Amino acid sequence: MGANLSSVFTDPNALSLYGSLSSQSPTPKPTLGDLPEGCVALILAYLDPPEICKLARLNRAFRGASWADFLWESKLPMNYVRLIQRVFGDDLPRKISRREIYARLCRANTFDGGTKKAWLDKxxxxxxxxxxxxxxxxxxxxxxxxxxxxxxxxxxxxxxxxxxxxxxxxxxxxxxxxxxxxxxxxxxxxxxxxxxxxxxxxxxxxxxxxxxxxxxxxxxxxxxxxxxxxxxxxxxxxxxxxxxxxxxxxxxxxxxxxxxxxxxxxxxxxxxxxxxxxxxxxxxxxxxxxxxxxx
Structure with a gap:
């Protein structure tokens, strides 16, 4: 009897139950990359543009969320459409994301024959x-x-x-x-x-x-x-x-x-x-x- 009990602890395959448990891999824990992009975008909306750009480097979910139009719409000036018309005229492509608009406006854009520049404080x-x-x-x-x-x-x-x-x-x-x-x-x-x-x-x-x-x-x-x-x-x-x-x-x-x-x-x-x-x-x-x- 004693010999049989000792063999259970020395031989990992003595009981099929213990053998099957030892071969299983632990369940992976959820990470930031598992968050839906929509949820991430809602979180990013509370941050300043430089912080958003930094977090976009974390993973694919944050990178994708950082391109959400509603996110950058909230960062643009209320009258950004008139601002674009005044600075760029018809030179800005019609199909362009809000993030790209924000990036363009952050540059020192020259207009009025080179005598003026306008930009957004980042x-x-x-x-x-x-x-x-x-x-x-x-x-x-x-x-x-x-x-x-x-x-x-x-x-x-x-x-x-x-x-x-x-x-x-x-x-x-x-x-x-x-x-x-x-x-x-x-x-x-x-x-x-x-x-x-x-x-x-x-x-x-x-x-x-x-x-x-x-x-x-x-x-x-x-x-x-x-x-x-x-x-x-x-x-x-x-x-x-x-x-x-x-x-x-x-x-x-x-x-x-x-x-x-x-x-x-x-x-x-x-x-x-x-x-x-x-x-x-x-x-x-x-x-x-x-x-x-x-x-």
Whole structure:
């Protein structure tokens, strides 16, 4: 009897029941890849676009869910159809997914003869806009004694307007654009001094910078629905690009297209001013204003 019992534990095939159990493989546990794409898409809808793109690399289910039209429809601006018409015209294919539309709008898209660029902030989906110096009305711009257009890699438009010297300084601009409802901030992007590269290193010639510390520059903006803002400040920090805040304005959902006018002026005929690079005017959603400190 004892011998028979011991043989059960030493021989795995002594009982057919134990033999069959030892040959079975464990039941596989469910993984993220087993989730239906529809469920995954509903989860992804709560995330920001950069997070969605990262999770799309996990597996096939997440990759497929990341292409759901309803997911990207919720990330696009409410008026994205009018936005597409304004920026792309008829150049965008008719059959294109919402994810591809979002990706296209996140690029710095050039329009209006190359004088403007529009794009979506990748994190918030907010609409941003930039108007080049060539799209602005600048006093004396056609006289090379005062202004020159110089090429540079430091501009989105590959060129900036450089002021050598002038007495009457005035820059005006105007645009109409279908901005989504929200609060926006407008800035002038300026630099005192002329930047260049020497032996692969950036240098900035500030020899001709003068006149900006005597009287402040005044910035103003007007909107088609009666909003007005103004500010003034001295131009400082030679050799560094700075965003000078003009003011904020609000776009209401009932206003399909905002018409905006703005200006930068410094008139003091007792002294000239010069050595200024004017790159562009930029418009950003006010909620990302803090990030612009590192622009």
């Amino acid at each position: 994190t918030t989906g907010g609409v941003c806009l930039s108007i080049s110096s060539k799209g602005l009305a600048i006093t004396g711009i056609d006289d090379r004694r005062y202004w020159n257009n110089i090429p540079t890699e430091e501009s989105r438009f590959d060129t900036v307007a450089y002021l050598q010297q002038i007495w009457w300084f005035e820059v005006d601009g105007q645009f109409e654009f279908p901005l989504p409802a929200g609060t926006y901030s407008i800035f002038f992007r300026l630099q005192l001094g002329r930047a260049a590269k020497r032996f692969g290193r950036r240098i900035c010639n500030t020899e001709h910078v003068h006149g900006w510390d005597i009287k402040p520059v005044r910035f103003q903006l007007w909107t088609s629905d009666g909003q007005y803002a103004s500010s003034q400040c001295f131009l400082r920090d030679p050799g560094k690009w700075n965003l000078y805040h003009v003011g904020d304005f609000v776009v209401d959902s009932s206003n399909p297209s905002m018409n905006l006018k703005f200006s930068m002026i410094q008139i003091d005929c007792t002294h000239p001013k010069g050595g200024l690079c004017l790159d562009s005017v930029v418009v950003y959603p006010s909620k990302i204003k803090e990030r612009l400190k590192h622009f």
